Amino acid sequence: MAEPRPVLEMTGIVKEFPGVRALSDVDFRLFPGEIHALMGENGAGKSTLIKVLTGVYSLDGGTITLDGRSVRIASPLQAQQAGISTVYQEVNLCPNLSVAENIFIGREPTRLGRIQWKQLRRRAAELVDRLGLDIDVSAPLSSYPLAVQQLVAIVRSLGTGDGEGPGTKVLVLDEPTSSLDRDEVLQLFALMRRLKDEGVAILFVSHFLDQIYEVCDRMTVLRNGTLVGEHMVRDLDQVGLVQLMLGKAMGQLDELHEHQLRSDVGETLLRADGLGRTGGIAPFDLEIKKGEVIGLAGLLGSGRTELARLLFGADQPDAGKVSIGGKQVSMSAPNDAIGAGVAFCSENRKSEGLVPDLTVRENIILALQASRGWTRPIPVSQRDELVAKYIKALDIRPANPEARVGQLSGGNQQKVLLARWLITQPKLLILDEPTRGIDIGAKAEIQKLVVSLSEDGMSVLYIAAELEEVLRLSHTIGVLRDRRLVAQIANGPEITTSRILETIASGEHQ
Amino acid sequence: MSATTQSPTASDSRTPSKAARLLGDRRLPVAVTALLFLLMYLGGLTRYQFYGFAEPQVFLNLFIDNGYLLVAAVGVTFVILSGGIDLSVGSMIGFTTMFTAWLVERQGLPLLVVVPMALAVGALGGFLMGYVIHNFEIQPFIVTLAGLFLFRGLCLVISKESISIGDSSVSSMATAQVSLGMGFLSIGAIVSLVVLAVAFYVLHYTRFGRRVYAIGGNEQSAMLMGLPQGGTKIAVYTVSGFCSALAGLLFTLYIQSGDPLHATGMELDAIAAVVIGGTLLTGGSGYVLGTLFGVLVLGLIKSIIQFEGTLSSWWTKIATGVLLCAFILVQRFMTTRQKT
Numbered sequence: 063m064a065e066p067r068p069v070l071e072m073t074g075i076v077k078e079f080p081g082v083r084a085l086s087d088v089d090f091r092l093f094p095g096e097i098h099a100l101m102g103e104n105g106a107g108k109s110t111l112i113k114v115l116t117g118v119y120s121l122d123g124g125t126i127t128l129d130g131r132s133v134r135i136a137s138p139l140q141a142q143q144a145g146i147s148t149v150y151q152e153v154n155l156c157p158n159l160s161v162a163e164n165i166f167i168g169r170e171p172t173r174l175g176r177i178q179w180k181q182l183r184r185r186a187a188e189l190v191d192r193l194g195l196d197i198d199v200s201a202p203l204s205s206y207p208l209a210v211q212q213l214v215a216i217v218r219s220l221g222t223g224d225g226e227g228p229g230t231k232v233l234v235l236d237e238p239t240s241s242l243d244r245d246e247v248l249q250l251f252a253l254m255r256r257l258k259d260e261g262v263a264i265l266f267v268s269h270f271l272d273q274i275y276e277v278c279d280r281m282t283v284l285r286n287g288t289l290v291g292e293h294m295v296r297d298l299d300q301v302g303l304v305q306l307m308l309g310k311a312m313g314q315l316d317e318l319h320e321h322q323l324r325s326d327v328g329e330t331l332l333r334a335d336g337l338g339r340t341g342g343i344a345p346f347d348l349e350i351k352k353g354e355v356i357g358l359a360g361l362l363g364s365g366r367t368e369l370a371r372l373l374f375g376a377d378q379p380d381a382g383k384v385s386i387g388g389k390q391v392s393m394s395a396p397n398d399a400i401g402a403g404v405a406f407c408s409e410n411r412k413s414e415g416l417v418p419d420l421t422v423r424e425n426i427i428l429a430l431q432a433s434r435g436w437t438r439p440i441p442v443s444q445r446d447e448l449v450a451k452y453i454k455a456l457d458i459r460p461a462n463p464e465a466r467v468g469q470l471s472g473g474n475q476q477k478v479l480l481a482r483w484l485i486t487q488p489k490l491l492i493l494d495e496p497t498r499g500i501d502i503g504a505k506a507e508i509q510k511l512v513v514s515l516s517e518d519g520m521s522v523l524y525i526a527a528e529l530e531e532v533l534r535l536s537h538t539i540g541v542l543r544d545r546r547l548v549a550q551i552a553n554g555p556e557i558t559t560s561r562i563l564e565t566i567a568s569g570e571h572q
Numbered sequence: 573m574s575a576t577t578q579s580p581t582a583s584d585s586r587t588p589s590k591a592a593r594l595l596g597d598r599r600l601p602v603a604v605t606a607l608l609f610l611l612m613y614l615g616g617l618t619r620y621q622f623y624g625f626a627e628p629q630v631f632l633n634l635f636i637d638n639g640y641l642l643v644a645a646v647g648v649t650f651v652i653l654s655g656g657i658d659l660s661v662g663s664m665i666g667f668t669t670m671f672t673a674w675l676v677e678r679q680g681l682p683l684l685v686v687v688p689m690a691l692a693v694g695a696l697g698g699f700l701m702g703y704v705i706h707n708f709e710i711q712p713f714i715v716t717l718a719g720l721f722l723f724r725g726l727c728l729v730i731s732k733e734s735i736s737i738g739d740s741s742v743s744s745m746a747t748a749q750v751s752l753g754m755g756f757l758s759i760g761a762i763v764s765l766v767v768l769a770v771a772f773y774v775l776h777y778t779r780f781g782r783r784v785y786a787i788g789g790n791e792q793s794a795m796l797m798g799l800p801q802g803g804t805k806i807a808v809y810t811v812s813g814f815c816s817a818l819a820g821l822l823f824t825l826y827i828q829s830g831d832p833l834h835a836t837g838m839e840l841d842a843i844a845a846v847v848i849g850g851t852l853l854t855g856g857s858g859y860v861l862g863t864l865f866g867v868l869v870l871g872l873i874k875s876i877i878q879f880e881g882t883l884s885s886w887w888t889k890i891a892t893g894v895l896l897c898a899f900i901l902v903q904r905f906m907t908t909r910q911k912t
Contacts, residue, residue, distance in 0.1 A: 139798045154796040156789035158598075158856035159782070167786055168779070168799050176777045202598070218797075 069094045069129055069231050069263045070115075070146075076123030077110050084110040087124075088289045090282055092232060092263045097254060099274045099295070100267050102284035103307055103362045108267055111284070112236055115265075116148045117141040129231065145231035147219030151240055153211045155218070157204035162186035164203050165218045189217050193253055209246030212238055213253060220257070233257065234265045239273060240341070251277045269363045270544045271300055271567075285309050301567040307361070308563075328352035330388075331521050332404075332490055334373065337382035342368040345381050346547035348540065350490060355512060355522045357536030357553075359529055359562050365545035366525045367409060370492045373523065374406040375399040386489070400433050405483035407476075409495035409525070415479045418468030422458065423449045425467050426481045433486055452481035457507065476508065484515075491515065492523045497531065509535060529559045541565045601850025601902070602862035609869050612876070620879045629755040630875065636757060638871040639764035640665070640822035642864065644838065645845040646771045647815025649863045652846050653775070654808045655788040655855025656712040660701065660719030661816045662838035664694055666831070667723040668820020673735040673830025676742065683741050691817050697723065698813015702806035712809075720839070727832035734831035737824070746825045760822040767818065771860045784808055788855025844892055845870055848899050852907065869895065 070092040077085040085107045092098050100108050113119040115126070117135040126133050128144055135141045141148070155164045163170075165186045171178045186199040195213055203211055220230045235254070239247050254264055254277060268274060274281065275295060283290040283306045290306050298306075331352045338345030343365040350356055358366045371377045373384065375393035384393050386402045393399055396406070408415045416425055426449050431440060440448075449463050456477040458470075467478055476496055483491060493512070497505040512522055512535055526532050532539060533553065541549040541562060548569045551557060616625050624630065635642075644661050651658040668690050675686045697719065705715045737743070749756035775781035783804040786794040794801045823835060849866030851858025873891045877883045 138796065142798065154790075154793040156786045156793055156797075156856070158789035159785060163782065167782055168797060170779055170782065172779065175779075177779065177782065179777075 071127040074124035078122045085287045094263050095261045096279045097264045099278040099281035106284040107287040147230045148234040149215045151237040160200050162199035209242045232263045236267050304567040332386050334384050337379050339379050344546040350521045353519045354537045355516050357532035357539045358525045359532050360542030364542040403489035405488035406492040407479050416467050421464050423463035429482045430485045490521045494525045543569050598857050602859050605865040609865050612872050616876050632755045634871040635761035638867050639760040640819040642764040642867045643767050644819035645842040645863045647812035648842040649846050650808045651812045653788045654784045658812045659716040659839050661842050662835045663720045663723035664816035665820040665835035667727050668817045669824045669834045670727045670730045670830040672824045673737050674730050676739050694817020695810050695814040699810040702809030706802045706805045736829040844896050
């Protein structure tokens with residue numbers, strides 16, 4: 063079949079931020095009447111590409127051609143006028159106004175400056191009707207659930223053209239499904255297909271692989287700001303897609319894999335039954351034994367951090383229960399978790415973990431002091447002794463307790479964070495991406511530390527982006543996909559990174 | 573996610589129930605205030621019916637005695653609807669009384685020249701505050717607080733003592749009565765009702781008015797929807813400045829003097845009237861008609877206390893405080909309901 067002319071062509075797109083090349087030489091094309099998925103891990107450049115297209119960011123290089131004409135898009139308003147409409151993850155409408163007003167505000171039909179309300183409502187009802195939605199346009203937007211609000215946002219974005227019916231050629235949907243439930247997603251898909259039949263080109267971004275395969279025709283894969291390839295969805299299976307997104311062939315991954323960790327694990331320490339949080343992670347069961355290292359594998363955004371945050375009480379679960387050491391614990395705040403012996407090293411060590419303006423000593427002592435309560439300060443001599451001990455044990459450099467944490471290197475900051483939690487002698491240590499952004503030497507030290515902690519009987523929940531790391535350290539590997547814990551695999555010689563990749567891609571463990 | 577999250581049934585997700593709609597209806601607070609006014613009025617009728625409370629003129633006097641407050645409150649309604657606040661209203665009214673009295677009495681300018689000048693000064697003051705709020709992204713609270721001090725100070729620059737107006741054109745205007753058959757209204761009362769009608773039209777039938785609501789609902793969204801939110805914000809404070817100046821003129825007419833301490837704290841009366849009238853302090857929801865009832869309720873409290881005779885006038889403040897508290901709690905209740 064001869065390919066029609068693309069409605070949108072982006073060629074050689076370059077976008078630089080200070081110190082980072084977010085997009086380098088990316089090509090992207092979009093055909094009328096297709097749903098096109100933009101794929102890639104977090105940080106691959108999806109959002110940047112969309113923002114360049116919709117005029118939020120300016121271009122540093124490359125050209126954009128719309129309908130055969132070269133265009134310069136300098137603002138979201140210009141993008142709209144050119145026929146490129148965007149609906150973001152958050153609904154950007156005014157909840158206090160009626161549905162009809164939200165569709166028309168800024169371009170209300172007027173006569174002599176007077177808004178023609180009857181005409182406005184009638185036309186809004188027509189637009190809504192034409193897209194097969196059954197909503198009362200005179201009701202306030204806030205009276206409808208988020209999904210409907212999202213659909214209204216799409217209706218609004220379609221109406222922009224000339225004010226009479228849709229003039230939109232390109233519709234960008236940036237993660238519209240992340241807060242919708244299944245029925246609502248289906249409703250959105252129905253609308254997308256209807257628009258596709260009308261010849262609108264839709265750019266769809268979603269973390270959920272299944273949704274991509276359900277609704278999309280074509281996809282473009284990005285990795286680290288570069289174009290990996292453009293494929294028809296039917297020609298590329300999910301395993302292939304995951305490999306493209308991660309940039310590694312499966313065989314290549316196997317060679318890196320070796321086992322170092324073998325030790326017996328004890329009785330059950332923590333048990334989660336049906337623990338879950340809407341919009342975070344689907345309910346899961348998890349058992350962590352004493353001295354066991356559980357690694358979590360999955361793509362970025364698959365729910366790894368969300369799972370960890372639930373176990374720490376940083377997010378409140380809306381289903382299920384947790385028991386630690388046989389006793390049920392209410393995880394309503396991190397304090398409960400700390401009290402029960404759970405420690406959590408956040409992946410954002412700068413924003414969520416360390417206080418950069420405090421000294422190494424103060425940062426290390428923070429959690430221990432918190433667990434004692436502020437009314438019982440730790441004696442100075444004991445404090446200095448503890449701090450000195452952990453600075454030595456973890457080889458924190460410079461070995462100066464008075465140094466400000468903000469001035470330490472990434473690896474040393476990570477060690478300070480670790481020291482803070484180790485000092486409280488937790489039963490379960492949750493490490494979320496402890497090795498991200500630190501050099502190879504520090505990485506190895508932290509991994510060695512995990513092994514020795516496990517031998518001392520401490521349980522560890524280990525989250526890392528690199529599968530090899532997870533495989534090397536863990537007794538059990540929990541695989542996450544689309545915000546769901548899909549499999550728990552006991553580690554052994556027969557388990558390879560490609561087995562895990564397959565599980566990530568297919569959602570099933572054979 | 574799909575299989576485990578319950579999907580709401582079609583009926584409750586599509587069409588909100590009747591009760592929920594009624595409670596969520598934005599006109600409800602106005603109806604509550606109107607009902608309160610009615611009950612208070614009926615209460616006054618039964619208690620003081622032999623003291624002349626039933627006279628239609630008692631009702632009309634509410635408009636005559638509170639016309640300036642209504643105009644000021646209408647301006648504040650615009651500001652609060654847009655999600656802001658204006659604390660400079662009372663000072664602006666005080667300044668306008670001084671400015672007008674000084675020009676008419678000391679400079680001998682005719683009223684026809686002074687009125688547009690005063691209005692222009694008020695609008696300009698509001699514009700400047702709006703400009704600062706928008707362009708420098710400073711909280712309206714602080715900027716209009718500065719306006720409060722600035723205009724009160726300017727009163728004293730004009731004169732430290734009050735200036736009474738003996739000009740015949742002013743006094744004839746002040747005492748003019750427009751007969752309505754069963755009673756009469758003053759010119760000030762009529763002007764305030766015209767302002768109310770114009771404000772209603774602007775808020776509900778012009779794009780500017782709808783933008784005010786949109787910005788109050790969600791400023792960020794309004795911007796992403798391509799609405800000129802900066803211009804709208806500046807315009808809102810300009811409207812409020814203009815209304816304050818007009819209220820100042822009506823106040824001058826009502827009191828027939830200028831005084832540097834006139835209308836001290838009246839911005840708070842205006843805000844109270846707006847809130848009692850059902851406008852949400854967070855912006856985006858409310859009606860000028862509610863503001864009318866808010867002003868009438870405050871006025872009626874004063875009247876009833878006058879009729880009671882034995883009560884001191886500070887009971888007005890106490891009653892206002894209690895009402896304000898009650899209405900803010902009702903607002904809180906309503907907004908939390910809407911979110912769930």
